[in-house]
Amino acid sequence: MEIAVDTTIKLIQGLELKNPVMNASGTFAYGEECSEIFDLSIMGGIITKGLSLLPNKGNPPPRIVETPCGLINAIGLENIGVDAFLKDKLQFLMQFKTPIIVNFFGSYEEEYVECARRLSIEGVAALEMNVSCPNIKSGGIQFGTDPHTLYALVRKVRDVTTKPLIVKLSPLAGDIAEMAFSAQDAGADAITCINTIPAMAIDEETWRPTLGNITGGLSGPAIKPIALRTVWEASHKVDIPVIGCGGISSSADVIQFMLAGASAVEIGSFSLREPFCFPDIINGLTQYMGRHSIDTIQDVIGRLKL
Numbered sequence: 172m173e174i175a176v177d178t179t180i181k182l183i184q185g186l187e188l189k190n191p192v193m194n195a196s197g198t199f200a201y202g203e204e205c206s207e208i209f210d211l212s213i214m215g216g217i218i219t220k221g222l223s224l225l226p227n228k229g230n231p232p233p234r235i236v237e238t239p240c241g242l243i244n245a246i247g248l249e250n251i252g253v254d255a256f257l258k259d260k261l262q263f264l265m266q267f268k269t270p271i272i273v274n275f276f277g278s279y280e281e282e283y284v285e286c287a288r289r290l291s292i293e294g295v296a297a298l299e300m301n302v303s304c305p306n307i308k309s310g311g312i313q314f315g316t317d318p319h320t321l322y323a324l325v326r327k328v329r330d331v332t333t334k335p336l337i338v339k340l341s342p343l344a345g346d347i348a349e350m351a352f353s354a355q356d357a358g359a360d361a362i363t364c365i366n367t368i369p370a371m372a373i374d375e376e377t378w379r380p381t382l383g384n385i386t387g388g389l390s391g392p393a394i395k396p397i398a399l400r401t402v403w404e405a406s407h408k409v410d411i412p413v414i415g416c417g418g419i420s421s422s423a424d425v426i427q428f429m430l431a432g433a434s435a436v437e438i439g440s441f442s443l444r445e446p447f448c449f450p451d452i453i454n455g456l457t458q459y460m461g462r463h464s465i466d467t468i469q470d471v472i473g474r475l476k477l
């Protein structure tokens with residue numbers, strides 16, 4: 172039965188989501204594969220694989236290992252590069268009736284700036300800036316753990332784009348609330364909490380690391396409680412919206428993140444196993460709202476009872 176509830180989220184001025192559920196960057200590529208199994212227009216938003224200025228071939232294999240409680244990946248941000256994305260992928264994504272959010276990163280400040288400049292075109296609804304990848308040697312996380320470095324970087328990117336700018340943070344930041352505040356101060360429109368957490372797996376038969384890169388980033392159920400805590404802390408420090416990410420696999424998880432203060436969520440690892448989780452979780456949210464007599468989902472955000 173169709174339940175009439177309002178699932179829209181006014182995330183940022185000019186960026187409204189039909190529901191709070193998006194994919195996380197890197198587990199959805201550029202949307203083509205999932206578009207063959209369900210209509211991507213149902214998504215609250217689509218977030219692309221992280222793009223760099225030039226194509227990047229990533230780390231040597233093996234690049235993903237399963238653990239009892241999630242994945243460790245060391246993809247190393249393999250991607251086709253900004254220009255190939257604009258030429259070959261954006262048009263395809265624009266057919267879906269949902270905002271396209273482009274995730275990007277750089278190895279140095281000017282690369283971030285140039286990516287943001289080139290990506291600031293029609294069809295791109297917002298930019299998500301990854302300052303939190305543990306799997307590349309330079310760039311990524313080095314920007315995401317010091318508030319002054321982060322402030323300077325976000326300021327530079329802010330200067331070249333009027334697109335809504337989302338900054339994706341690392342749980343490694345000593346004080347995630349302080350990092351979120353720096354990003355807000357520098358002009359970010361929203362924060363995503365969190366990226367993966369550095370981790371390792373070893374093959375005791377060969378005595379070798381399981382991943383080609385030796386270490387990687389842990390995602391999935393293991394990091395959910397950490398992600399939830401960062402959302403809670405960040406959302407109490409900043410006025411801009413916080414997007415929750417980490418181990419989400421059900422509509423119950425989405426509600427928990429929203430109660431902690433998330434205005435929207437991103438689902439990564441779980442969708443690799445269950446690509447249909449998006450329609451299921453979106454439907455589950457509607458059912459939950461019906462069961463709890465919640466007319467508009469915005470009313471759940473930050474409403475944790477203490």
Ligand SMILES: Cc1cc2nc3c(=O)[nH]c(=O)nc-3n(C[C@H](O)[C@H](O)[C@H](O)COP(=O)(O)O)c2cc1C
Nearest residue numbers: 195196197221244301365366390391417418439440
């Ligand atoms: C295979 C894989 C690739 C990823 N690639 C990116 C990326 O390109 N950019 C980014 O910001 N995060 C990337 N991430 C991190 C996810 O977007 C997300 O922050 C993290 O996996 C936690 O969410 P989850 O537990 O739902 O997977 C990647 C994660 C995985 C598992």
